[in-house]
Each structure stands twice: as C-alpha cells, then as structure tokens.
Amino acid sequence: SGPAALRMSSFVKGGEILxxxxxxxxxEGDLVDFLEENREKSLKNALKALLPERLAEFFVQGYPEKVKQLTERERDQLLQSIKALKIP
Known part of the structure; x- marks a missing residue:
C-alpha cells in the first residue's frame, strides 16, 4: 500500500498477473542444493531459514511434512512458486 502502489495501480488495466x-x-539450483542439505528437516523449518515463518507456512501448504518426502515434481512445483509467485 501507499502512494507508489496507488500510482502503479492507475497503469494497470485489469487481468494482469504479477x-x-x-x-x-x-x-533455483541454489534452492535445490539447500533442500538437499536440509532433507532431514521438516519442509516448514527448512524454509523458515530463508523466509519469514508465515510465508514459509504459505508455501508448504499441500506438500509433504519432510523435505525428503518431496517428489522431484513436487520440489520443482515448490521452487517454481517461490521463484515466480503469481499474484492476480
């Protein structure tokens, strides 16, 4: 919020995704390495080392408890959401 956000919103026509x-x-490679190094931890606790707790909680929704339980596909989806979070 604030003046910058209000000014930016005047340029948005609608339907755009940030x-x-x-x-x-x-x-992404750094994050793959990080997850591998922290594979024994819970996914939430691992991400809390990089992100605020509530943001970590947001990203782990729908994923297994432990890092080592992530399939390669799940890991890739998680990393994609962290590296390119879509905001409508």
Missing amino acids: SLDVLPQLS
Whole structure:
C-alpha cells in the first residue's frame, strides 16, 4: 500500500498477473542444493531459514511434512512458486 502502489495501480488495466521472485538472491539450483542439505528437516523449518515463518507456512501448504518426502515434481512445483509467485 501507499502512494507508489496507488500510482502503479492507475497503469494497470485489469487481468494482469504479477510474478514475484520471493528469493531473488538465490537461483533455483541454489534452492535445490539447500533442500538437499536440509532433507532431514521438516519442509516448514527448512524454509523458515530463508523466509519469514508465515510465508514459509504459505508455501508448504499441500506438500509433504519432510523435505525428503518431496517428489522431484513436487520440489520443482515448490521452487517454481517461490521463484515466480503469481499474484492476480
């Protein structure tokens, strides 16, 4: 919110989707390595090392409890949502 957000909203026609990289300082490869290094932890606790707790809770919804329980497809979907969070 604030003046910048209000000004930006005047340029938006509607129907656009914003894509946000939640961890721009890390590449997808860095995140794959991070998850591998933290495979014994719960997914939430692993992500809390990188993100605020509530944001970590948001991202882990619908995924297995432990990092090591993620399938490759689930891991890729999770990383895609972190690197390109869609905001309608």
